Amino acid sequence: MATTAERRLRAPGLGNLASRSKAPPPGRRPWLRGLRGLLGLAPFAVYTALFLGVPTVAVVVGAFQTPHGGFTFKNVTIAAHAPYSNGFVESLELALVTSIVPGILGVFIAYAVHTSRGTLLRRIVSTASGVFANFGGVQLAFLFIATLSTTGVVTVWLQDVGISLTTRWLFTFKGVALVYMYFQLPLMVLIVTPALNGLRPAWREASQNLGAKGWQYWRYVGGPVLAPTVLGCTLLLFGFGLSAYATARALTAGTIPLTPIQIGDVMNGNVIAGEQNVGMALGLGLVIVIVVVLVFYTLLQRRASRWLSR
Amino acid sequence: MVVAVATTIAAEAKAPSGRPSGRLSLSRLRWWRGVVLVLTGIFFLLPLYAALRFALENNLGHLTSAAFSAIPHMTGFLSALYLSLRLAAVTMVITLVLMVPTTIYVHLKYPRLLVAFDAITLLPIGIPPIVLIIGVLQSAPFVLKSSPYLLSLEYVILAMPFAYRSLDAGLRAIDLKTLVEASRSLGGRWISTMWRVIVPNLRTALASATILSLALVLGEFTMASLDLYTTLPVWVVNTDAVTAHVSVAVSFLSLVLTWFLLLALSAIDRRQFRKVRVVDEET
Numbered sequence: 001m002a003t004t005a006e007r008r009l010r011a012p013g014l015g016n017l018a019s020r021s022k023a024p025p026p027g028r029r030p031w032l033r034g035l036r037g038l039l040g041l042a043p044f045a046v047y048t049a050l051f052l053g054v055p056t057v058a059v060v061v062g063a064f065q066t067p068h069g070g071f072t073f074k075n076v077t078i079a080a081h082a083p084y085s086n087g088f089v090e091s092l093e094l095a096l097v098t099s100i101v102p103g104i105l106g107v108f109i110a111y112a113v114h115t116s117r118g119t120l121l122r123r124i125v126s127t128a129s130g131v132f133a134n135f136g137g138v139q140l141a142f143l144f145i146a147t148l149s150t151t152g153v154v155t156v157w158l159q160d161v162g163i164s165l166t167t168r169w170l171f172t173f174k175g176v177a178l179v180y181m182y183f184q185l186p187l188m189v190l191i192v193t194p195a196l197n198g199l200r201p202a203w204r205e206a207s208q209n210l211g212a213k214g215w216q217y218w219r220y221v222g223g224p225v226l227a228p229t230v231l232g233c234t235l236l237l238f239g240f241g242l243s244a245y246a247t248a249r250a251l252t253a254g255t256i257p258l259t260p261i262q263i264g265d266v267m268n269g270n271v272i273a274g275e276q277n278v279g280m281a282l283g284l285g286l287v288i289v290i291v292v293v294l295v296f297y298t299l300l301q302r303r304a305s306r307w308l309s310r
Numbered sequence: 311m312v313v314a315v316a317t318t319i320a321a322e323a324k325a326p327s328g329r330p331s332g333r334l335s336l337s338r339l340r341w342w343r344g345v346v347l348v349l350t351g352i353f354f355l356l357p358l359y360a361a362l363r364f365a366l367e368n369n370l371g372h373l374t375s376a377a378f379s380a381i382p383h384m385t386g387f388l389s390a391l392y393l394s395l396r397l398a399a400v401t402m403v404i405t406l407v408l409m410v411p412t413t414i415y416v417h418l419k420y421p422r423l424l425v426a427f428d429a430i431t432l433l434p435i436g437i438p439p440i441v442l443i444i445g446v447l448q449s450a451p452f453v454l455k456s457s458p459y460l461l462s463l464e465y466v467i468l469a470m471p472f473a474y475r476s477l478d479a480g481l482r483a484i485d486l487k488t489l490v491e492a493s494r495s496l497g498g499r500w501i502s503t504m505w506r507v508i509v510p511n512l513r514t515a516l517a518s519a520t521i522l523s524l525a526l527v528l529g530e531f532t533m534a535s536l537d538l539y540t541t542l543p544v545w546v547v548n549t550d551a552v553t554a555h556v557s558v559a560v561s562f563l564s565l566v567l568t569w570f571l572l573l574a575l576s577a578i579d580r581r582q583f584r585k586v587r588v589v590d591e592e593t
Contacts (some may be wrong), residue, residue, distance in 0.1 A: 005495065025592070036347050037419055037420075040411075040419065041412065041413045041414075041420075043408060043411075043412065044408060044409075045413055047466070048430065048467070048470075049406055049462055050436065051466070051467050052433060052434060052467050054445070055441075055442050055443075055444075055445025055446045055449055055450075056442070056445055057443070057445075057449075058445040058446075059444060059445040059448065060439050090415070098370070100338050100397045109346055109347075109350050111379070112342075112346040112347050112350075115343060116343060116347070121347075123576050123577070124573065126576070127569060127572040127575075130472075130522055130525070130572060131522075131565065131569045132354070134472070134525045134529065135525050135529040135564075135565055136530070137532075137543065138543040138546055138547055139546070139561035139562075139564055140357075140565075142546065142550070142554075142561035142562075143360070143562065145360045146357070146361040146363070146558045146559065147356060147357045147360035147361070152360060152364070153359070153360035154356065154360060154362060158421070174509075182353075212421055215397070218496065236432075236435060238562045239435060239436045240435060242438070243436070243438025243439065243441075244544065245438070245439065245440050245532040246529075246531035249531070249532075249547075250531070250547050250550075260438060260440045260532075263440050263441070263444065264440060264532075264536065265537075267440075267444050268536070269402070278446075279444060280444060280445075281436070283441035286438050286441055287437065287438075288436070290436040296427055303431075
């Protein structure tokens with residue numbers, strides 16, 4: 001949108017002025033300027049290092065320490081065996097299911113919203129997905145307790161038509177997975193929508209002019225262009241599902257062995273006092289998976305940016 | 311967690327050109343679109359409806375607003391809400407003070423670093439909050455550990471991915487370079503350029519980033535519970551043992567209110583946008 005300032009600048013005669021102000025001030029060594037320039041990034045860099053970097057390193061280091069500070073592999077060995085290994089498997093399964101299913105459905109929903117003409121619909125969907133994806137956890141768990149627990153509204157409806165859920169169905173793996181969909185789907189819609197905006201109508205028109213049918217457009221144009229983004233977003237959902245804690249905690253009070261829940265138990269001293277370092281070894285496991293996920297995500301993102309410039 | 315409602319709001323503003331033209335294979339498109347939207351609507355509205363009904367029913371099945379009117383009188387509710395709001399305020403201030411200048415700076419001086427910035431600001435999505443908080447409790451000095459505001463300092467990290475993304479989207483939507491050069495060449499100092507030229511242009515991005523951090527803080531449970539502070543979500547979980555109806559009522563209210571706040575914001579933004587365009591055409 002053109003502002004008055006912009007207009008004025010475009011007026012003849014002022015153009016030179018603007019470009020002149022860009023020239024480097026004379027008489028300073030370039031490397032010094034470079035250093036001074038990077039100084040502007042210092043607050044952000046320091047903050048991130050202090051509150052993201054240092055804690056992560058502390059966990060990684062703590063994973064290899066005895067409670068007294070000596071070096072040991074014992075924590076990692078304990079973390080790699082039952083019951084913690086089961087927790088890892090269960091967590092990975094849950095993350096896999098709750099990333100692939102919303103990963104696919106989310107694209108369809110985002111596309112349906114994207115192609116609809118109602119701005120009100122888009123506005124509702126974009127704001128709702130922001131809130132649901134961010135609000136995660138506890139509040140959503142309680143919505144579902146009201147819906148599908150033993151006395152839940154939908155449970156009663158289902159009973160009326162002759163389907164009876166096993167008691168505590170909501171608190172099993174399937175139930176937790178369903179609740180995860182409630183924040184994973186909006187998250188997918190949120191992060192995939194910008195990519196849909198990058199699909200140019202001209203591509204569709206061009207393929208139609210060349211005689212392509214709808215499925216051919218998706219097979220040879222739209223699909224390949226979107227694929228890296230969709231895969232990348234699905235990977236992010238995987239990471240998000242893997243690290244989610246609040247929902248499962250609020251729903252099951254820890255009856256399903258998930259790694260984040262196990263970490264929470266260990267740290268709260270619910271298991272054996274003095275096992276804090278085992279908790280960090282479990283955290284190390286999560287961090288390793290996440291690092292792999294993020295590396296692949298970055299690679300896919302680079303590939304995606306070839307066609308879809310934001 | 312994430313990402314930018316602002317991106318979508320901003321994109322929405324310029325979207326019409328990006329939409330595939332609807333007339334092509336319209337009929338086929340229409341029915342599947344309808345099916346998808348209706349099913350999604352049911353999936354998302356059903357639990358909200360169920361929660362409302364659950365909160366409005368007492369144990370005998372009669373309709374009553376008792377659960378809602380009981381909320382303010384529950385022990386600990388007001389102090390939990392107050393704590394959450396204070397944490398949210400501190401989080402929002404730090405996020406804005408830290409992220410706004412940094413994002414503007416990178417856009418102006420180091421556009422090549424934007425890709426790296428995208429990656430860095432994604433890290434907090436990956437690192438699980440539970441790992442982050444145990445690391446923090448392990449490494450933070452005692453002064454910080456004894457204060458609830460330690461949580462705010464970490465919430466800034468959790469909020470970073472979408473705060474950055476909404477600011478980024480906002481900055482991409484304006485012609486930042488021209489604005490800055492114009493202001494500088496007219497004699498504006500850096501501070502006044504930021505405050506009087508850039509920030510007013512970023513109003514929507516700032517507001518949506520702020521409201522989403524509010525949503526994040528009001529919903530964050532993991533860190534608060536491990537740091538042993540009773541914020542709103544922690545209180546909701548603890549209260550469940552006493553009365554599930556009130557827990558559900560609070561959950562419903564906090565979700566719906568935040569949503570309406572964001573929806574109202576996007577509506578206001580829409581109207582402003584239109585006004586600007588009309589003025590533009592008149593001049």
